[in-house]
Amino acid sequence: MNAASSLHPVLALLLAPLLPGVINRIKALFGGRRGPPLLQLYFDLWKLFRKGAVYSRTTTWVFRAGPLVNFACLVAALALLPLGRVAAPVSFAGDLVLLAYLLGLGRFATVAAALDTGSSFEGMGASREVQFAVFAEPALLAGLAALAHATQSLSLSGMYAAWPAATLPVLALLGAGLFILFLAENCRMPVDDPNTHLELTMIHEVMVLDHGGVDFGFVLWGSALKLWVLGALLAGLLPPPATGHPLADLAVGAGWLLALAAATGAVESVMARVRLLRVPQLLVGAGVLCALGLLLTFR
Amino acid sequence: MSGVIEIILIFLILANLILLGASRLRNAIRIVAWQGLVLGLMPLLAHRDGLVWAAILLGAGSAGIKGFVFPALLNRALRETQASREIEPFVGYVLSLLAGVGVLALSVWFGSRLPLPWPPASNLLVPAGMFTVWTGLFLIVTRRKAITQVLGYVVLENGIFTLGMVLVEAMPLLVELGVLLDIFVAVFVMGIIVFNINREFDHIDSDQLAALKEGGP
Numbered sequence: 001m002n003a004a005s006s007l008h009p010v011l012a013l014l015l016a017p018l019l020p021g022v023i024n025r026i027k028a029l030f031g032g033r034r035g036p037p038l039l040q041l042y043f044d045l046w047k048l049f050r051k052g053a054v055y056s057r058t059t060t061w062v063f064r065a066g067p068l069v070n071f072a073c074l075v076a077a078l079a080l081l082p083l084g085r086v087a088a089p090v091s092f093a094g095d096l097v098l099l100a101y102l103l104g105l106g107r108f109a110t111v112a113a114a115l116d117t118g119s120s121f122e123g124m125g126a127s128r129e130v131q132f133a134v135f136a137e138p139a140l141l142a143g144l145a146a147l148a149h150a151t152q153s154l155s156l157s158g159m160y161a162a163w164p165a166a167t168l169p170v171l172a173l174l175g176a177g178l179f180i181l182f183l184a185e186n187c188r189m190p191v192d193d194p195n196t197h198l199e200l201t202m203i204h205e206v207m208v209l210d211h212g213g214v215d216f217g218f219v220l221w222g223s224a225l226k227l228w229v230l231g232a233l234l235a236g237l238l239p240p241p242a243t244g245h246p247l248a249d250l251a252v253g254a255g256w257l258l259a260l261a262a263a264t265g266a267v268e269s270v271m272a273r274v275r276l277l278r279v280p281q282l283l284v285g286a287g288v289l290c291a292l293g294l295l296l297t298f299r
Numbered sequence: 300m301s302g303v304i305e306i307i308l309i310f311l312i313l314a315n316l317i318l319l320g321a322s323r324l325r326n327a328i329r330i331v332a333w334q335g336l337v338l339g340l341m342p343l344l345a346h347r348d349g350l351v352w353a354a355i356l357l358g359a360g361s362a363g364i365k366g367f368v369f370p371a372l373l374n375r376a377l378r379e380t381q382a383s384r385e386i387e388p389f390v391g392y393v394l395s396l397l398a399g400v401g402v403l404a405l406s407v408w409f410g411s412r413l414p415l416p417w418p419p420a421s422n423l424l425v426p427a428g429m430f431t432v433w434t435g436l437f438l439i440v441t442r443r444k445a446i447t448q449v450l451g452y453v454v455l456e457n458g459i460f461t462l463g464m465v466l467v468e469a470m471p472l473l474v475e476l477g478v479l480l481d482i483f484v485a486v487f488v489m490g491i492i493v494f495n496i497n498r499e500f501d502h503i504d505s506d507q508l509a510a511l512k513e514g515g516p
Contacts, residue, residue: 077486169305169309281320284393284397285396286394288316289406292309292312292313295407296309296423
């Protein structure tokens with residue numbers, strides 16, 4: 001463990017709110033608008049954290065715990081997460097399974113909080129979120145399993161330590177699969193429209209409708225962190241190999257994340273959302289790509 | 300060389316998976332055409348002696364027929380029947396995709412156990428070929444439209460062609476060209492039959508042909 005490793009979680013916490021800003025700027029660029037400032041999410045967070053929160057009388061502690069548990073899970077995930085060639089502060093054999101389950105626990109807390117409000121719309125959003133998660137989680141695990149098998153390493157830091165550890169076609173398949181997963185898990189365009197305000201079609205946004213003030217701040221920061229966490233899994237697949245200077249590696253990783261945010265903005269600008277019924281098919285497609293990558297490592 | 304072969308084979312596998320999940324007939328025809336075109340490169344790459352006339356002839360003939368003639372025939376049949384998409388396959392698209400992955404795993408396992416006279420150009424050759432054969436059969440069995448079934452037949456031939464690459468030095472050119480000719484005639488005839496079925500019954504749902512049997516109520 002070196003300085004860059006321990007620096008990464010702090011950097012992630014501070015820089016993650018920049019990613020949605022980049023996405024929105026790219027979307028505005030495609031639309032011919034000026035768009036919100038790059039630092040908009042920081043302003044929003046500053047505003048929200050100075051507010052109090054209003055709680056409905058029908059809700060219980062489950063509702064209040066939702067955003068905090070989700071945020072805590074993502075911070076814990078950051079500790080396990082290598083970025084590019086920079087190793088994670090904590091790493092042990094099998095930490096990829098813990099990462100997948102931390103994401104799952106965060107999702108469970110959000111869904112439970114949404115159900116706790118008793119609102120039928122939030123129930124619908126929660127139902128969709130878990131329905132898609134059923135398809136997304138096997139895809140993530142298959143992708144990580146393929147990487148683990150290709151690199152003969154069971155820890156995330158070991159898997160991403162070198163490049164190209166796996167053969168190039170495998171990396172391309174995994175990259176495509178994880179990119180679809182990245183878009184789906186973060187509720188971006190082909191799966192969910194983050195700008196929509198029609199409750200019938202929203203997925204993630206509808207689950208957090210009743211949160212306000214500080215809680216909503218943590219929800220927003222949490223979703224930015226989730227972009228960072230899943231983006232880092234993808235960024236590790238990209239070149240270059242380790243430069244030898246940990247700080248340079250860290251900068252390269254962060255650069256790839258910003259590029260990924262820009263790519264997400266471009267995808268969102270040129271693609272329409274697929275029909276809700278087709279989303280499972282898309283996610284199964286992502287799973288198939290990852291599974292194919294896994295099969296290719298078995299030769 | 301084997302790197303290029305590997306990329307072609309992965310393309311073949313991905314095209315199969317797309318076919319299993321695609322509902323638009325026009326897209327499916329285009330994907331099968333690309334499969335045929337790309338497979339035309341295989342004899343040139345897999346042949347140990349490099350560019351031999353037999354390999355060039357085989358590659359060019361197969362790419363020409365599968366990449367240009369078949370799509371033109373099928374597109375014509377599609378235009379005349381005015382069918383644009385597979386409506387309700389017997390097995391849904393998500394299930395088809397999952398079945399595809401299962402069969403792919405089976406093919407990889409089988410490919411690793413199949414004794415071959417000599418090592419193939421790529422480890423992936425036998426699994427990919429076998430998977431393509433199974434995909435073709437799967438399409439023929441589980442889809443309703445006659446055009447998709449014809450496509451399944453062409454995919455099946457693509458698989459046999461890929462498997463034939465293992466024996467590319469040993470298999471006489473005439474055998475390969477004979478297979479190609481068979482397929483050509485078959486697709487030609489099927490294109491006409493699809494058109495005639497459509498003219499007679501106003502649709503190309505092949506499962507409804509079962510109602511034609513005599514002695515009905």
